[in-house]
Amino acid sequence: MYPSATPPREVKIGDAAAFAGTTPRAIRHYHQIGLLPEPARGGDGRRRYGYDDMVRLLWIRKMSDAGISLDDMRAAFDEARDIGDVLGRLEETLVAREADIRRQRAAVQRLRSVGSPLGLLSPMVTDRLSHLPPGALRPADLDALLITERIFGPLGAAxxxxxxxxxxxxxxxxxxxDRLDAADAALDDTVHPHDPRVGELAAQHCAHHKALIGAIEAAGLDLAEEQLFEIDDTEASGDEDARMSAFEAVTKMPHDFSPARTRCMELTAQLMAVAAQGE
Known part of the structure; x- marks a missing residue:
């Protein structure tokens, strides 16, 4: 005849955690936030957990597995809020989480397909560049697209x-x-913003921009751009959780441009605006 096992009347925190499938650290946290009343301590100064404590721990574990937040658990135990309200907000959270998972899976699939960090950008940008041969884009090009997408969204990056x-x-x-980039880099802090070379370089940038526009039109890419702006805003909104205005984004993006280089950029923009008005 086997001896019968008699359950203890109370257990220490380690045994309570093991039975409930959690950790002593988690149980201590439950005490701190008022989710689990702290039991009395024994003669050795250690907490002792009884039957009611173990039942609550098991319910906490079940609710945690269901995705219910600790704050909502506390409200549910206190009966301070309708459980329907708690479950409604939980369902909204799960729907958002499912959408995040779908986006993450799509990003992984694009990375596998593209085989480069380009796959991390929006599908609008990735698809636009998908026909280019491997290595056609430089790392600096990808960096520029990343920054542009952050400031102006997928449409701007596309x-x-x-x-x-x-x-x-x-x-x-x-x-x-490449020549213009090298000339820009030469506009270091030793060059005065009103140095004649700054204005000359701005004019060269403007001419190069016109040549790029002409090549884009000749390739028919400008027609594709018109189609881009017909896309529904919800498709081109990008990362809604981290959106900010273009102005705000620009003011938060650090740079290492010298005053002369900044002046060159300003003059280039003015020349391009004048040229656009004359067309």
Whole structure:
């Protein structure tokens, strides 16, 4: 005849955690936030958990597995809120989480398909550049698309992608872009913003921009851009949880441009605006 096992009247925190499928640290946290009343301590100064404590721990574990937050658990135990309200908000959270998982899976699939960090950008940008051969885009091009998408959204990045398509397929325009980049880098802090070279370089940038626009139009990419702006806003909204205005984004993006280089950018924008008005 086997001896019968007699359950203890009270157990220590480690045994309580093991039975409930949680950890002593979690139980201590439940005490701190008032979710689980702290039991009396024994003669050795350690907490002792009884039957009612174990029942509540098991309910906490079940609710946690269902995705119910600790705050909602506390409200449910206190009967301070209708459980229907708690479950309604939980369902909304789960729906949002499912949408996040779908987006994450789509991003992983794009990464597998594209085989480069380009797959992390919006599908609008990824699809636009999908026909380019591997290595056609430089790391700096990808960085620029990433920043543009953050500031102006997928539409803005998709339009900018057309510039990189032209640069990747027109060696002469790529060479001129490289020359202008080198000239920009030479505008360091030793160059005065009103140095004549700044204005000359701005004019060259404007001319290069016109050449890029001409190449985009010749390739028919400008017609594709018109179609982009017909896309529903919900498709082109991008990361809604982290959206901010373009102005706010620009003011938060650090740069290492010298005053002369900043002045060159301003002059280039003015020249391009004048040129656009004259067309």
């Amino acid at each position: 339009v900018q992608a057309d510039v990189f398509i032209i640069l990747a397929t027109h060696p002469d325009l790529r060479a001129e872009a």
